[in-house]
Amino acid sequence: MTEPKKTFLITNASTDDAFEQARDDCVLRAALRAGLGYPYECNSGGCGSCKFTLVSGDVEVLWKDAPARRERDAENNRYLGCQTRALSDLTVEARIVPKFVPKHLPAVRRARLDAVTDLTSDIREFSFASDAPAAFLPGQYAILLLGEEPTRRCYSMSNVPNEQGLWLFQIKRVADGVASDQLFSLEPGDEISFDGPYGMAYVRPETPRDVLCIAGGSGLSPMVSIARSVGLDEAQGSKRLYFFYGGRTAADICGENYLTDLPGFGERITYHPVVSEPDDAKSTGWSGATGFVHEEADRELGDALKELEIYFAGPPPMAAAVQKMLMGREVPFGQLHFDRFF
Numbered sequence: 001m002t003e004p005k006k007t008f009l010i011t012n013a014s015t016d017d018a019f020e021q022a023r024d025d026c027v028l029r030a031a032l033r034a035g036l037g038y039p040y041e042c043n044s045g046g047c048g049s050c051k052f053t054l055v056s057g058d059v060e061v062l063w064k065d066a067p068a069r070r071e072r073d074a075e076n077n078r079y080l081g082c083q084t085r086a087l088s089d090l091t092v093e094a095r096i097v098p099k100f101v102p103k104h105l106p107a108v109r110r111a112r113l114d115a116v117t118d119l120t121s122d123i124r125e126f127s128f129a130s131d132a133p134a135a136f137l138p139g140q141y142a143i144l145l146l147g148e149e150p151t152r153r154c155y156s157m158s159n160v161p162n163e164q165g166l167w168l169f170q171i172k173r174v175a176d177g178v179a180s181d182q183l184f185s186l187e188p189g190d191e192i193s194f195d196g197p198y199g200m201a202y203v204r205p206e207t208p209r210d211v212l213c214i215a216g217g218s219g220l221s222p223m224v225s226i227a228r229s230v231g232l233d234e235a236q237g238s239k240r241l242y243f244f245y246g247g248r249t250a251a252d253i254c255g256e257n258y259l260t261d262l263p264g265f266g267e268r269i270t271y272h273p274v275v276s277e278p279d280d281a282k283s284t285g286w287s288g289a290t291g292f293v294h295e296e297a298d299r300e301l302g303d304a305l306k307e308l309e310i311y312f313a314g315p316p317p318m319a320a321a322v323q324k325m326l327m328g329r330e331v332p333f334g335q336l337h338f339d340r341f342f
């Protein structure tokens, strides 16, 4: 069933359906900051979940080549909420869905880089400290603002919420990546701004089901956060937790050390690494599982997949392959949680 549409205003008038957008913000994030249940997923112009129809007013399109922008969108006055800024009062039509109401209102904050730890040759953990408590749901992400312009990119937190204001991110270096190049040149003591939390693929502690986390490459961070939150929560102490991590070579395998101190590790909590290029020189000596991570999860868990609460994250082809495998196993869609990376 399609959700009913609701019209709301971006205006200075304070009506129930109105919210304000700061000059350097965008329609989607301003709506979420105001506590509205505005549907979205990637916040990066890739998925198209946040499109709205412009009824009146002037807007600026922030990223004209965003992958989710279609030619016919302009003819139909359709815009991506995450890539559109109000230049005047607007009347827009968009779906408003209660489940998207943020549990923690997103805000822009400053943070200081405290420490970095290399997990592999191209994945680094960045530990940032901010003044306010780190209030987010495990599995969520923040938008890091880098440089003068600034460049905005989404990165998932790898730690769990905390009063000390620590925000940890595990970030994969992308060759010639605009953001990752800047991130990997940061030194402890450097400050950045970040905006969050965002994302719907957060942990659901209230479900009684056992938990499966599947991560590939850059998807490690949110899965570590979810696994640690489940593993550290006494109330979930009877749950079985499977953690599958896929890398190309043996040298890319990491993440187990985030699980080993959890009560029940090796028994009810298990780590399953898998390598897709076992013949590569960097896989010398690898005697573990080989293939793609979705294949290994399917092999190991088979029909039991249907009974699990499943979280997954990683590069788009990996996430698509996991989703296809799980749909093939007839896992109810409501048990799957993922925010597509772009």
Ligand SMILES: Cc1cc2nc3c(=O)[nH]c(=O)nc-3n(C[C@H](O)[C@H](O)[C@H](O)COP(=O)(O)OP(=O)(O)OC[C@H]3O[C@@H](n4cnc5c(N)ncnc54)[C@H](O)[C@@H]3O)c2cc1C
Pocket (backbone or CB within 6 Å): 041, 042, 043, 044, 045, 046, 062, 063, 141, 152, 153, 154, 155, 156, 157, 170, 171, 172, 173, 174, 176, 177, 178, 179, 180, 181, 199, 218, 219, 221, 222, 339, 340, 341, 342
């Ligand atoms: C929800 C989510 C969570 C993510 N979590 C992680 C994580 O935990 N760890 C991790 O390593 N990566 C994560 N990513 C990927 C990350 O956001 C970056 O895409 C990746 O680091 C490459 O960025 P780059 O600038 O280095 O590379 P580039 O190749 O320079 O940029 C690649 C990406 O930037 C975006 N982009 C390009 N041009 C523009 C523009 N003009 N305006 C706006 N966006 C633009 C596109 O989405 C593109 O895919 C996540 C992505 C999403 C959507």
